[in-house]
Amino acid sequence: MKNTDQTQENIKLKQRLAALELQLSEQNNTLKKQDSALENKDHKIQTLEEYIRYMVQQRFGSSSEKLSVDQINLFDEAELLSDDDASDEEDSENVPAYKRKKKRTSIPEKLPRTEVIHDLSEAEKVCPHDGTALRHFGNETSEQLDYIPAQMSVLQHVRRKYTCPCCNNYMVTANKPAQPIEKSIASPGLLAQVATHKYCDALPLYRQAQMFKRFGVELDRTSLANWMIKCGVLIQPLINLMYERARESSLLHMDETVLQVLKESERSAQQQSRMWVMTNNEASARITLFHYSLTRKISEADWMLGDFSGALMTDGYAVYDSVCKTKQLANLGCWAHTRRYFKEALDAQGKNKAGKANTALAFIQKLYRIEKLSDNQTIDEKYQARQAQAVPLLDQLRQWLDKNIHRPMNSEKLKKAVTYLHNQWPKLIRYTENGAWPIDNNAAENAIRPMVIGRKNWLFAATEKGAKASANLYSLVETAKANNVEPSVYLKEVFTRLPAATCVEDVEALLPWNTAKVVR
Numbered sequence: 001m002k003n004t005d006q007t008q009e010n011i012k013l014k015q016r017l018a019a020l021e022l023q024l025s026e027q028n029n030t031l032k033k034q035d036s037a038l039e040n041k042d043h044k045i046q047t048l049e050e051y052i053r054y055m056v057q058q059r060f061g062s063s064s065e066k067l068s069v070d071q072i073n074l075f076d077e078a079e080l081l082s083d084d085d086a087s088d089e090e091d092s093e094n095v096p097a098y099k100r101k102k103k104r105t106s107i108p109e110k111l112p113r114t115e116v117i118h119d120l121s122e123a124e125k126v127c128p129h130d131g132t133a134l135r136h137f138g139n140e141t142s143e144q145l146d147y148i149p150a151q152m153s154v155l156q157h158v159r160r161k162y163t164c165p166c167c168n169n170y171m172v173t174a175n176k177p178a179q180p181i182e183k184s185i186a187s188p189g190l191l192a193q194v195a196t197h198k199y200c201d202a203l204p205l206y207r208q209a210q211m212f213k214r215f216g217v218e219l220d221r222t223s224l225a226n227w228m229i230k231c232g233v234l235i236q237p238l239i240n241l242m243y244e245r246a247r248e249s250s251l252l253h254m255d256e257t258v259l260q261v262l263k264e265s266e267r268s269a270q271q272q273s274r275m276w277v278m279t280n281n282e283a284s285a286r287i288t289l290f291h292y293s294l295t296r297k298i299s300e301a302d303w304m305l306g307d308f309s310g311a312l313m314t315d316g317y318a319v320y321d322s323v324c325k326t327k328q329l330a331n332l333g334c335w336a337h338t339r340r341y342f343k344e345a346l347d348a349q350g351k352n353k354a355g356k357a358n359t360a361l362a363f364i365q366k367l368y369r370i371e372k373l374s375d376n377q378t379i380d381e382k383y384q385a386r387q388a389q390a391v392p393l394l395d396q397l398r399q400w401l402d403k404n405i406h407r408p409m410n411s412e413k414l415k416k417a418v419t420y421l422h423n424q425w426p427k428l429i430r431y432t433e434n435g436a437w438p439i440d441n442n443a444a445e446n447a448i449r450p451m452v453i454g455r456k457n458w459l460f461a462a463t464e465k466g467a468k469a470s471a472n473l474y475s476l477v478e479t480a481k482a483n484n485v486e487p488s489v490y491l492k493e494v495f496t497r498l499p500a501a502t503c504v505e506d507v508e509a510l511l512p513w514n515t516a517k518v519v520r
Contacts (some may be wrong), residue, residue, distance in 0.1 A: 047348070107143055152215045155187050178499035181230050188495035191231055194224055196488040197363075199470070199477045202454035225466060232469025234498060237507045239289070239472050243306065244480065245511075246287045249280035250310040251437065253444035254320065256296060257452055260460040261467050264294065275471065277448040278304050281438070284512040286482035288447045290471040292464075298322050305329075311434070313441045316424050333427030336440035339364045341417035348413040356404055356412055363397040371439050380402075383435030392428050401425070447478055476512075483512040490515060 020044055125134045157176050164170040197203040205224040212219045246252065261267075261274040276291040293300040301323045305312070311330035314320035315337050324331035342364070345357040367390055374385045405422050409415045421428070431437045451474055461467040480490045494510050501507050508514065 020229075040482075045512070068331070107145060111206050113143075120180065150215070150216055152212075164478045177402060177496075178494040180234055184227070186227050188492050191227055191495050192488050192491035195228060195231060195473055195491050196477070198458070199317040199454065199473045200450070200481070200487045202450070202457050204458040228473065229463075229465050229469045231495065232465075232472040235472055235476055237501070238498070238510060239475055240495060240496070241504075241507060242287050242289060242475065243304075245285060246280050246289060247306045247308040247506065248277060249282055249287075249308070251281050251313065252305070252308060253279045253281070253313045253438075253441050253447070254301065254304070255315065255441060255444035255448050256317075257448055259292065259455070259467060261292075261462075261464060262460055263463045266510050267294070273467065275448075275451060275467075276300060276304060277444055277451070279443050279447045281436075281443065285511075286479065287480055288475060288478040290448075290451065290474040292471040297328075302326070311437055313438055313444070315441055316420060330430065330437075331427050332430050333424045334441035335364060335367060335428060335431075336442050336445070338417070338421055338424065338428060341413075341420050345411055345413040348411060355411070355414065357417065359400060360397070360417065363393060363400070366393055367385075367439065373380055375442070377435075379435035381435070383432075386432040386435065390432050395431070399427070447482075450474070450478060456458065480512045485515065 016500060040391070120134075121252075126132070127134060127318070158322050159174045161171065161173045161174055163172075180191055186194075194205075197208050198205060205221045205228075208224060209219055209221050254276065256274050256276040258272045260269070261273050262269045264273065269465060274293050274296050276293065277288065278291070279288045280286065289304070291300065291304050296317070296319060298319045301319055305323065305327060307326070309329070311332055312320065312324055313332040313334065315334050321331060323329070337362065342357045342360045345355070346361060349355050349357060370389045370393075374382045377385065401418070403422060405418060409418070461470060476491070476494070477487045480487045490512060493515060498507070498510055
């Protein structure tokens with residue numbers, strides 16, 4: 001009987017123990033979930049704080065990516081300091097700080113001069129001491145810039161008509177030169193000015209309409225837009241030749257940005273399209289080409305490149321990797337994009353704080369310093385400088401990257417920067433293989449910037465035809481500027497002569513680098 005009672009008691013104890021273990025396990029799981037939730041909450045708070053610091057810097061801080069020596073030298077985290085890092089810190093002190101140079105505004109000699117004579121009165125031309133008449137012996141000249149406001153005028157095309165006085169059966173009328181837009185009131189000069197104002201000066205068409213109204217001329221925005229569309233079609237032969245010449249280059253830069261077009265077939269007004277840019281690096285014929293497309297697909301980049309077979313400098317967008325692989329192009333990575341990611345991480349970590357972003361930026365700053373010091377060197381000399389100085393520095397940066405790529409990082413911005421550097425590494429170091437290859441894609445970014453600035457003013461394109469015309473006109477204006485040709489004078493020349501062109505040679509003569517001496 002006692003054994004039975006003891007057995008039942010043992011069973012009850014085991015059941016209670018099992019229940020307690022189950023309860024303890026449930027409590028343990030609950031605590032783990034709470035800890036995980038707290039960790040996620042802390043990480044979210046940390047991420048939001050980082051984002052706030054970054055946005056404050058973007059809103060109120062300097063927009064420049066240039067870094068002071070003090071920012072680069074903020075190394076106080078033990079895990080960042082290795083022998084290599086310490087030597088980097090010392091070397092970065094030798095990088096000169098940027099100083100803005102004051103430049104006195106000079107008046108160009110080619111501008112016309114109008115003399116304004118300031119003379120003494122007859123009474124003042126007598127010496128006050130002895131009454132002798134003063135003798136003129138020289139002049140003191142100073143100059144001011146003056147501005148003559150724009151003036152609207154009318155060109156009257158008078159076509160003389162003739163008839164035979166004998167038979168009265170023959171009549172002939174003199175021909176009028178071919179016009180950029182037939183039966184339009186817009187002359188080549190007016191079209192050139194409207195295009196220059198919009199595509200060079202970022203002045204929207206509705207503001208131009210207001211300007212014309214002040215001159216007493218009513219030109220509505222729709223008419224101006226239609227003129228620009230027709231001009232975009234007119235210059236297509238020039239754009240085609242520019243594509244052919246660009247594809248013959250040994251190096252091209254490419255980039256793209258968003259563009260909103262309100263009326264696209266089977267697309268809503270809210271969907272974003274793209275404006276691509278492609279530019280070369282030839283000093284004798286600098287070319288910048290814009291291309292409008294509905295998407296960022298590889299087919300667009302493939303069409304722009306055509307039969308190009310050189311090196312392509314781009315950012316990290318995957319489409320460029322695909323097109324370079326298909327066409328077997330040398331794909332170069334952009335160090336400016338890499339620097340920008342680390343600069344964002346530096347902005348997000350807060351002022352007077354050091355981190356891995358400082359170390360990476362110190363390396364990148366010295367890579368750019370090597371490029372700066374070799375600016376005036378030949379291609380072979382630049383290649384030798386890169387092999388002797390940049391390659392060892394890149395080896396050090398790779399060692400630093402290997403140490404940190406798998407380490408946990410609290411900063412999302414820093415994680416993104418390090419990941420980008422790791423993924424783009426083969427393309428980023430390739431510029432050292434050729435002295436003619438650039439270190440970054442700034443040429444494309446500088447080329448696309450005028451369009452981005454203009455977009456802030458005119459906001460969107462109304463139609464696909466308008467977007468295509470804008471791409472062509474931006475191409476012509478930016479190529480003219482790149483070849484030191486004044487856009488308004490050049491466009492007037494093009495709009496005057498291109499309608500009368502009858503062969504390829506006539507069109508080639510109007511390419512910006514061929515007309516530079518004429519319209520500069």
